[in-house]
Amino acid sequence: MILAALCVGVAVTLLMMTVYITERRQADVQVMNALSQRLKKVLGAGADGFETESASSFADAWKNYAEHVAMLREAAHWLKVARIPWGPKSFALITLGLAGFVAIMLLTVGTKLEIAAGIGAAILFLPVLHIQRVRQGYMKKFGELLPTAVGGLANALDVGHSVESSLVHVGHHSPYPMCDELMTIHNELKFGASLADAMKHLSSRIDTAETRFFCVCLAVQQKSGGNLSEILKNLETTIRDQFAIRREAKAMMAEGRMTLMVLSVLPWALFTFQYFGNRATTLAFIHDPKGQMFIGVAVALHLIGIFWAARIMNLENIK
Secondary structure, eight states: HHHHHHHHHHHHHHHHHHHHHHHHHEEEHHHHHHHHHHHHHHHHHHHHTTHHHHHHHHHHHHHHHHHHHHHHHHHHHHHTTTTTTTTTTHHHHHHHHHHHHHHHHHEEEEOOOHHHHHHHHHHHHHHHHHHHHHHHHHHHHHHHHHHHHHHHHHHHHTTTTTTTHHHHHHHHHHHHHHTHHHHHHHHHHHOOHHHHHHHHHHHHSOHHHHHHHHHHHHHHHHHHOHHHHHHHHHHHHHHHHHHHHHHHHHHHTHHHHHHHHHHHHHHHHHHHHHHHHHHHHHHHHHHSSHHHHHHHHHHHHHHHHHHHHHHHHHHHGGG
C-alpha cells in the first residue's frame, strides 16, 4: 500500500509539473485560435455569400472565449496578489493532487477514512480561504486609498493633464495596491482598450460600491462629457462621508460584536469546564443516544444563531 501511494504521489507530481510547464503554451495557442476566428469573421463579413449562421457561430465562440479569459485573468490576478507563483489551472491541480496524496498516505498508515477525508478537504480548501482573506484585505486597503487617489486625479485634471497622464501621475505617487491598479488601467489604455472597458475590468477586480461609483463616473463622462474634475471632487467628498458613516456605525456596533464573541465562545468553554470537572457524567451524556441528539440540536442552533447575529452585525447587509 505504501509503495502504491508513493507511485500515485509521483504520478500526480509529474502531472502537475507537466501542466505547469505547458500552461503558458496553451494560453498562446488559445489567443492565436481566438484571433484566427476573429479574422475569419471579419473577412467573412465582407465576402459575398457568407452565411449569417456562420458569422453568429464565430461571434458566440469569441464571446465564450472572452468570458473564459476574463475568469482566468481575474483568478490569475488574485493568485498574484496572494504571492502564489502558479496559474489558475496549475493551482487547482496542485492543490487537488496534494490533498489526494495526503489523504492516501494517511489511509496507508491506518487512519480512519473520515479523518483522512477531513484532512484532505482541509488541505483542499485552506489555500482558497487564504486567497479569499488576502482578497478581502486587498480590497479594503484599495478602498481606503481610493478617496486620496480620486482627489489626486481631480487635481491633476485641474492643472491640464489628460485622463491617461493623470492616471500615470497618481499611480506613480500612490502606495500599493492603488499604484498597481492605476498602472494596469494605463497599460490597458496604452494597448488600445477604451476607458469604459478598463473601468469595467477594474470594477470586476475590485467589486466594491465605491469602486463602482468611480468607474461609472469615468465611463459616463467619457461618453457624455462634462467637467470631470468637478465630478471627481464631488465623488471624493461622497466616499469620505460614506467611510465616516461606516466608521461611526462600526463603533456603535462594537458592544454587539463583543457580545457575539462572548456568546460564541461561552458554550464551548462551559462544556470544557464540565468535561474536566465531571468527566464521568459528561462521557455518559456523550455516549447516550439521546445525549448525542441533544448535542447535535444544540450545536446546530448555536451555529445558526452565530450566523444570523453575524449577518445583523455586518454593515454590508444594511440597506
